Amino acid sequence: MTAGLANRFQEEFGEILFNVYGSTEVGGIAYAVPADLYDEPATAGMPLRGTEVVVLDSTGRRLAAGATGNVFVRRRWRIYGRTRNGGITSTGDVGYLDSHGRLFITGRSDEMIVSGGENVYPSEVEKLIARHPEVIEAAVSGVSDPEFGQRLNAWVVRREDSSLTAAEVQMYVRANLARYKVPRDIAFVNSLPRNSAGKVVKRLLPTPEYALDPPP
Structure with missing residues (x-):
């Protein structure tokens, strides 16, 4: 929870x-x-x-x-x-x-990624973003990066009346966690894909360019 x-x-x-x-x-x-x-x-x-x-x-x-x-x-x-x-x-x-x-x-332990030589656990960042008052839920996962080996991406479901932007999510993470734990890309989505047991299926998450754009 x-x-x-x-x-x-x-x-x-x-x-x-x-x-x-x-x-x-x-x-x-x-x-x-x-x-x-x-x-x-x-x-x-x-x-x-x-x-x-x-x-x-x-x-x-x-x-x-x-x-x-x-x-x-x-x-x-x-x-x-x-x-x-x-x-x-x-x-x-x-x-x-x-x-x-x-x-x-x-x-x-099996979800840990190494980004720029630092150990990062996606769920730590995921739980933090989910605590934001304008966020309903979030998913964070590691993806390949040519410079750092791996980096974090985040998928965020905002509250209906929210105008939260990707930059604000990154600032929120940076204010609470180490800089290397800040997701590079933030994708806003309507919902997170889940299996029959209710668990988020991260491989079905859209790539950032196909996610929702932040509202103006």
Whole structure:
């Protein structure tokens, strides 16, 4: 669930929203109550009882609060899956823990791109754009780039009365994330293509030149 969706739901219905984060390999991992989502709409919540969430770098070193890395889980009972020494299992996700112990997921480890030598997770940028007050939802994906190897493109669904421009989206990302995470091209679309399970199918997104032009 994106932070933008959480915000819109709470604006409409009040602080009654809960969020559960888990995976096929591990099951339920974290749980966010309304107070968590009011303070931090992007959080996946606190680890469930009997569950320890561990964030590691690429060498297996445990990272401090606020540092982004690969998310692993340790349980009191055995988990079948990608288990390392010490009984921790990979979720396949990338994220971080804040100073309160709340988990934030920023992307999938297999979606990472390298742009100009920097590691970039498209979903981190995607979630940020979706939080913009004039945006309904967004999709971000890596594409080939002759200069940087790869770069980000973004597809944005604006609110009906919005006059948001591509430059304003880029300025918003630049104000909140590192410069190398700013999408090069912004495409405005009426909706995002989804499969029967409701998941966005990024390979069906239009190329920027066939997307909607920003309104005058």
